[in-house]
Amino acid sequence: MSATPILQIEDLRISLPAGADRPYALEHLNLTVNAGEIVCLVGESGSGKSLAANAVMRLLPEPRVHVSAGRILLDGEDVCSRSEAEMRKLRGDRMAMIFQEPMTALNPQKTVGWQIDEVLRLHTDLDRKGRKARVLEILADVHIPDPASACNAYPHQISGGQRQRVMIAMALVMNPRLIIADEPTTALDVTTQKQILRLIKEMQAKHGTGILFITHDFGVVAEIADRIVVLRLGELVESGPADQILNRPQHPYTRALIAAVPALTPPPHKPLSDAPVVLRASNLRKSFAARGGLLSGRRNAVVAVKDLSFALRRGETLGVVGESGSGKTTVSRIVTRLLESDSGEVMIHDRDLIRASRADLRSLRKDIQMVFQDPMASLNPRKRVVDLIAQGPIVHGVPKAEAHARARELLELVELSPAAADRYPHEFSGGQRQRIGIARAIAMQPRVIVADEPVSALDVSVQAQVLRLLADLRDRLDLSLLFVTHDLRVAAQLCDRIIVMQKGEIVEAGPTAEVFAAPEHSYTQALLSSIPGRDWQPPQLSVA
Amino acid sequence: MPSILVYLLRRILQAVPVILLIMVGSFLLIQLAPGDAVDALVGDMGGADAAFVERMRQEYGLDQSVLVQLWRYLVKLAQFDFGWSYVYEQPVATVLMSRLWVTMLLMVGALSAAFVIGVALGTLAARRAYSLTDNVISTLGLIFYAMPSFLLALLMILVFSVKLGWLPVSGIKDIGAFHTGWRLWVDIARHLVMPVAALSLIYMAFYMRLMRTSVLEVMDLDFVRTAKAKGAGGRRLMFHHVMRNALMPVITLLGLQISTVLGGSVVIETIFALPGVGQLAYTSVIKRDLNTLMGIIFLASIIVLVVNIVTDMIYAWLDPRIELQ
Missing domain, CATH: 3.40.50.300 (P-loop containing nucleotide triphosphate hydrolases)
Structure with a gap:
């Protein structure tokens, strides 16, 4: 050379x-x-x-x-x-x-x-x-x-x-x-x-x-x-x-x-089959009207989710994985009814979220909370952290003083200093902001947390910490997690079961370990073989 | 049929009810004011007896109810008959046509000057952001932005016509000079310099401010960095990558402002005694010349609607992501 x-x-x-x-x-x-x-x-x-x-x-x-x-x-x-x-x-x-x-x-x-x-x-x-x-x-x-x-x-x-x-x-x-x-x-x-x-x-x-x-x-x-x-x-x-x-x-x-790089080894299989189902979604459908001229007559609907059903058990983490356009985010928005579905039902302890009246919906929402991808965009920049966290409970009738006291406790639970309560979102790093987002979600004492790409905007080392926090909270508070992600490494680390979505449909579902070890559908196989660095097994390192 | 024609046809069809609503609304609003054309005429004559007034009203159809008058007007309008102007003793269409070109020259001149100079200065200010050049341009912009056009017009007459004697005080051409050919056009241009400047400066300031912000924003975008990484720089970078993208909000504003420019021309034409549609509107209101006034309103609505359709099309042409539909 x-x-x-x-x-x-x-x-x-x-x-x-x-x-x-x-x-x-x-x-x-x-x-x-x-x-x-x-x-x-x-x-x-x-x-x-x-x-x-x-x-x-x-x-x-x-x-x-x-x-x-x-x-x-x-x-x-x-x-x-x-x-x-x-x-x-x-x-x-x-x-x-x-x-x-x-x-x-x-x-x-x-x-x-x-x-x-x-x-x-x-x-x-x-x-x-x-x-x-x-x-x-x-x-x-x-x-x-x-x-x-x-x-x-x-x-x-x-x-x-x-x-x-x-x-x-x-x-x-x-x-x-x-x-x-x-x-x-x-x-x-x-x-x-x-x-x-x-x-x-x-x-x-x-x-x-x-x-x-x-x-x-x-x-x-x-x-x-x-x-x-x-x-x-x-x-x-x-x-x-x-x-x-x-x-x-x-x-x-x-x-x-x-x-901090998530290894491609799924968690040990948890015996969850006899745990009660906390959320059951059946036959969800959603299509969006496509753009097209009134006179051109081309107004075909785009089907984002077709005939989707799944059940989430108590203490379980269900991963929804797929590429962009697979409909995974639409699913997360339908089950929280941030988006109206065309048909189907979402049952949370025997009440249907999809058909709930306005008043019922409000009480049902207490049970199902969301954590969003971009914590900067999803936290109101003009509110103090304590107000952000206490807002939900106050809306649901908790006295202000009590809600604030609880918010401060929650900060500790998500491993933030109680002094964080009186500061504003922009004063925190991305990972800290996502902790605030998580505290805001669990303030409502929900049964289910729907997390849409909660760690995608974070650095690897921070990502690992937030994932650990989520797993820890899930176990301590007996939460169920619907975890939407495009990152199969992250899914492998956290999820007990996964659903693989393609073009609005489930192509494969099952315990994470089984899906990763022996994917049946060709799309799942393609996804898994595309994980960058899949042949490299990160060494087991002791971190000082 | 090509989609562009379908689009145009639809936009024109949509415009019909809009125009109808404007015409009906204006007609009724004008009726709300006390007095009519006969009152104004009689006032000019220095009074007349009641029988004569009555006969005039019958002749002009003013003795009918408002709704009958409205209906008659609309039926005629549907045949593009704007009626008769009692003040000018001519069909309204003739009166309008003889004056439209002055207003068009004024508006097109003012808007193009405002757009071209505003965009150029805004771009310059953005390229030299926070420098002396930028400060001078921005401060001048602020001054023009804050100054009412009638004040500016009077100041300009004072300085350039009365003190310096460079430009004519008023009118559209030298009466009695009987210029022909290119001399006539030079004469008209000389008469239009101050009106165009007075009308355009505030819009120039608008576009300059907006273009400056927009260029600064676009210069920070990823694709501009890509262009730089390709080795593009200087004029090529500004024209192809920055300015064209930065123009979008300016064009939106231009389309929205066409009606206020039309309104501004009423003031400017009156001050400079230009025989345009704006001045005609002013005298028609004073003389209660209903037909002429309605004709002007009709014309103005058409101009505004056409300009809006044109801006939407320019917008779609500049930005391929936008589809006309």
């Missing part, structure tokens, strides 16, 4: 504006990407990993955030000393970037073809015909089914996976030396994620590109990394070959991170 690496970052320091939580977003970062190598930059939110990527591209929001020390060498040449005009020539040509959310990363007003063509217009002298041919070629390369028609499509007209392929095509079209991929599969379904990861590897092997791959997901890391660099709060804690970091991590932080 030739000597000069594609990317060398030496002792990089990025300064934050005065008044930030720390003076430097990144300090003493050293990193090398060689030709044909995938280097994973791993860290939780706030670790500075995305800033490192933007620093290489020189896309930092300067001058507020800027490189204040160190060097970034692309093919041995310093990037930091270049003018903006020189940088524009490099970007898109010799180094390219792939972003997390392909929907927002593509211009909604331009066609896919136009957006790829723009790279060629910027960096080549090809004429219109030559560019068109190249665009079609690269779209075929990334396995877009019908390149010619994809060219004329707008980003909103193609699927999420296709959009990410377009992003990759855009990054690859000039055969760059370096590709920086910033969480490129985080927003995608597992099966799509698997395809995209495979595509990235395939492209990298074909062109010998160096890839700096930024992610928080150790599953993904295990899937593709050659070498790994772990960041925490702007500091490099550990780096080395993938095998060494994944299986023999040295630094306590790396060890803690890896220990």
Whole structure:
């Protein structure tokens, strides 16, 4: 191999504006990407990993955030000393970037073809015909089914996976030396994620590109990394070959991170078959009217949930898993009657939630509470934590003083300090906010908690803590949990039984251990085989 | 049938009841005010005997009940007959047509000036956010935004016509100069500079403020970062990625404001003595010229509805995610 690496970052320091939580977003970062190598930059939110990527591209929001020390060498040449005009020539040509959310990363007003063509217009002298041919070629390369028609499509007209392929095509079209991929599969379904990861590897092997791959997901890391660099709060804690970091991590932080990755081993089977059923849903149906013109006559309904039945026993955790569009969120909203179902019934101790009158509904809702995905969006930012938690009980007639006292106790139960009571949601971290969301739900002393992706917005280490809290509360308060998630690792860790949904239907259901060990339906098999890093068994680590 | 035609047809059909409602409502509202055309006429004549007044009322059909008058009016309107103007001694349609072009020039001129300059200044202010340029532009915007157009008009007449003598005080052309060909158009343009400026400055300030905010917002979006990562920069980035996306709220506002611009032109035309529809509206109210007034209201409603349909179509053309339906 030739000597000069594609990317060398030496002792990089990025300064934050005065008044930030720390003076430097990144300090003493050293990193090398060689030709044909995938280097994973791993860290939780706030670790500075995305800033490192933007620093290489020189896309930092300067001058507020800027490189204040160190060097970034692309093919041995310093990037930091270049003018903006020189940088524009490099970007898109010799180094390219792939972003997390392909929907927002593509211009909604331009066609896919136009957006790829723009790279060629910027960096080549090809004429219109030559560019068109190249665009079609690269779209075929990334396995877009019908390149010619994809060219004329707008980003909103193609699927999420296709959009990410377009992003990759855009990054690859000039055969760059370096590709920086910033969480490129985080927003995608597992099966799509698997395809995209495979595509990235395939492209990298074909062109010998160096890839700096930024992610928080150790599953993904295990899937593709050659070498790994772990960041925490702007500091490099550990780096080395993938095998060494994944299986023999040295630094306590790396060890803690890896220990927090949910293993794909389901909990031991609990004898729940004789526990009483607390919630029974039968024959739920829901369809949404599709958009279509009044005169065009195309108003087909989209069926989100068709003929769905399940039972939830006391103390049980039932996982509802599936990809986006499978109808799992619709189910969670119907059983809490946040959404009216078309037909079917949801029985909670012999009363039907679906047909309950307004007054009955209010008393029934006490028994079934929700925990939402985004704790920032689901907590009123202008209310104190104690008011947020006590609100429900007060509505249901608990005297204010008593409700407040109880709210403070609940904070302790969810492992928050009682001092948190008088603060506002924005003063907390994501994990703490989700604890508040959980406290709010259990304040009503429900029998059932419906949790819709409650840990999806959280970092792995925080995710593990919140999952542990949920399991602990379930056991202590004898709660039943309906747990909606797209993350099979999380489902494996927490759920006693799971329902696998596809296109509004249950394709497979059963005890988690059995479904994971011997999936029967082809869709379940596809889902399970798509879990990133499924061949890597996180080592059993003792965390100090 | 192509979907765009279906869409247009439906929008036009929807507009019919709207127009009908406006016409009936306006007719009844005008009847609520005391006095009628004959009163105004007699007042101008300096009085007349009761028998003459009675005969005039019969001749004009004003002795009938309000509902009969309304019905007669609507039947004629359905045949696009706007009636006779007693003040101008001409059919209302003729009166309107002879004045419409002045108002159209004024409105189109004012709105295009406001839009083009507002969008350009707003973009400039956003690109140099929080700099001296931005502060100057934003402060000027605030001043124009806060200044009533009639005050601005009078100030401009004072400065540019009376003191400096650069521009004519009023009217649409030099009477007695009998310009023809391009000289006539230059003359008209000179007469329109101040009215257009007076009418447009407040809207320019609106669009400037809105465009500035919108551009700042769009510049933070992911796809702009993608474009930068592709190597795009400078004008290409601004035109193709930022401005086109940032225009959307400005266009919404433009469509909504068309009726207030029409209202503003009444004031401006009166101040600058422009022989346009706005000024006509003013005199028609004073002279109780019901037919002319109704004709103006009809015309104004049509203009507002057409502009709304056009803005919706521009909106859909700019943003492919929006489908016309």
